Amino acid sequence: MHAILWNLVFSGFPAVGFHNHIQASGSCLGSDRNTKMTTFCPWDSRIKGEFFHQTAFSIGLSVVKNFIEDLKKLVELEPKAFCGIEMYNGILMRYVKGSSAYLGKQEDGVDFDITYYRSKDPMAPRLYEDIIEEVEQIGIFKYGGVPHWGKNRNVAFEGVMNKYKNADKFLKVKDEYDPERLFSSEWTDQVLGLKEGLMVSKDGCALEGLCICSNHNHCAPTKGYFCRPGKIYKEAKVCAGLGS
Template sequence: MQCDEEFLTTLINKPFIQVTLQLQPMFKRSLTFVARSDEDLAEQAVKFGHQHEFADLAWYPGHRKVLYRNDDRVPVNTSGNGVYDFIGFRSTAALAIQINRFAEDTLEAAKSADGKCADSLLTTSTLALAAYGLKNNGLLFTGYPVIGYQNKMQASGACAFGSEDRLLTACPWDPRIRGSFFHQTTISIALDNVKEFIMDVQKLRDLKPSAFCGLELCDGRLMRYVKASSAYLGKQSDMLDFDITYYRSRDPMTPRLYEDFLEEIEQMALFKYNGLPHWGKNRNLAFEEVMKKYNNSKAFLEVKYRYDPDGLFSSEWSDQILGLDGSVIVKKAGCALEGLCICSEDVHCAPDKGYYCRAGKVYKDARVCTDVNSI
């Protein structure tokens, strides 16, 4: 590979950061999944992370269920040789992936929320019966807890190691087979605000539970605990990540079924509860003036300029996110459908398909694309 001489000279003359890595002794983990009602989730979510070292939760709001992950460090001499090979991250028959996508497209086109609820119940039940891909001895699941070495329990899918077979099998997200296609939204909420945020989402859910079943087709709302960090753009307090994966049409001008519910949650998390967006899992609207949310953003930009004054590692997109060059918001017809903007006019939605810009149902300051024919 031939490198640009000027680029290399510039790099050589820049100061470098020294990084020190620290290893720790190998250990094992003991993991048990427990499904419960979400009735007390608002209280449990705040304290569950303090009870288990590797805790997380998967919330299925349409069916009012929560999957608690009781996951703790145990001594290395504890009996067990378990592995975690999550089913959703395994190499899968390409035809099955395409059929699954076709089924979701069909339900979207038919505006069948009940169909999505039935499909999601089947999906989550199948995952539970298969213990989500956990295996006690590397081959079979024989019961909880599953105990295994850290590296085998932290790794959660064998898809990347699948053999080449001319796409008879593939990862579900492989673009070559036109299978899964989705949006991902991940927002961190300070633990002090988590209870109120979950209660607001539950209020919204209670208005139309079936509007949330589409989330369960992608393993619900994954909730992960993150500690406060001293990094300039790190978490400024202990937080809970809310990771949502949901349907996306390949036509950017096609609205989603009950799009307004998810848009309201997104805006509620970002603006009412001052959530921090994941830097790689969000739509444009999440990054508007995002640097104002970080106390040390000025220090970060100073370091950025010091180590990269010529912007070699910058782009138009990163400059917009950092507030250095324009705005990430794009105002045009249909812009709210892809999260390029928050709607302020009906044309930002899809009025020709019955979707108009309306206020939120619980968070009244939200502006969302609502299917007026479904009200």
């Protein structure tokens, strides 16, 4: 398919011009006129492309060594612990500087970016569900990780504003620059701690990160996944399969 389209639209080298004028494929959500032939965006909701979630947070340099050692302990207990994480990137790490921005990084640290594949069925547990949930809770709660604002599930934002010393200043500026709440929604209000409802209690909610499990129905008991303590971080509550 790619070769056919290439021959149809490409007129040959050299390709000269400004980068913003180059279009290598159809738009992600607007290619109906050619029967989706140029739909190359794998996240296009109209096609059965890849489906994945991301968990990303920053751990301060003062405790990042301890966090990494905890991950190593999980691997020692379960050598296949991180099967299911995107195989080429693994856990992506990068150094980040502390920032004076009101919602910036509070100190120098390391970003951890975890990409994992997810069933489109919200009630389907992931491969090594409990391990990834424990990593998430270790990073966010045990070591006070600051979540990436666009790459996380609800659980990562629980109490997040308490992690920023200038959170009140941010909310004041937010109100001044957006008095009509054009850039606000029920979701942002929940994330910013202005409204309740961020954590949802219902069957299967822990599978989607809408809650931290407190009973078995929050996991998938009919599929053999029950709410259990973490393996090394006992304060964690995770959905573990039988035999995990």
